Amino acid sequence: MKTLLHIDASARTNRSLSRELSARFIKEWKTKRPNDCIIRRDVGIKPPPATTEAWIDAAFTDEANRSYEQRQELKLSDLLINELVQSDIIVIGTPMYNYGMPVSLKAWIDQVIRVNKTFSFDLSRGEHPIKPIQSGKTLVILSASGEGGFLSEQQNANDNYLHPHIIKCFELLGVENHHIIAIEYQEFGDARHSKSLEDAHNAVPNLVENLTTYIHDL
Ligand SMILES: Cc1cc2nc3c(=O)[nH]c(=O)nc-3n(C[C@H](O)[C@H](O)[C@H](O)COP(=O)(O)O)c2cc1C
DSSP states (O other), rough: OOOOEEEOOOOOOOSHHHHHHHHHHHHHHHOOOOOOOOEEEEETTSOOOOOOHHHHHHTTSGGGGOOOHHHHHTTHHHHHHHHHHHEEEEEEEEEEETTOOOHHHHHHHHHHOOTTTTTEEOGGGTTOOEEEEOOOEEEEEEEESSSOOTTSSSSTTTGGSSSHHHHHHHHHTTTEEEEEEOOOOOTTTTHHHHHHHHHHHHHHHHHHHHHHHGGGGG
């Protein structure tokens, strides 16, 4: 049995293209593998709080020395990390907001990238002191944007701070493979958007087919 963590980050609950795509992915997955466990985390509806000085102090205090208040401070982070650690595949439906990720998704990332929980830090490693503690996870990014041409080597790829940022952060969380399906040109509503929408919805079952076929290699 595998565990999927299904995250949605769109602030829109109606008409959200990224939510439709992630729901489609999960539906296709369940058809193929009904016994897998799906953990749901909707940060678009319920964004985690931003990290604070008290949170940082608690996270950087050795576990054995944490006060009751510090342990309370990290309770949500512990819960979110627990959901992530259990998961083999993380499926994220996300919009592009201001060329990057929504603040709700960044808040989730800030809650789960935590020293001695999800990464270790050791200056003896030279220029790369940070190492993920987890490994072998797969990330699926299902995104929607108003403009387009953001994918690699396309005309607006340099303005894409959404996918590279998510991928970099998830490397710290043990992700070793990632896949991106993007709906583009939502704001144009033209033929490019229709094609992008159709291509994305066709790509989802293909990706599910590929991932479930090679599930033992994940
Ligand atoms: C606050 C906000 C900021 C946005 N910023 C961008 C942007 O920088 N680039 C872009 O291409 N689209 C941008 N958009 C358009 C969204 O990415 C687009 O509407 C997408 O479909 C939203 O995802 P959703 O349909 O899942 O809600 C923005 C939309 C909103 C509401």
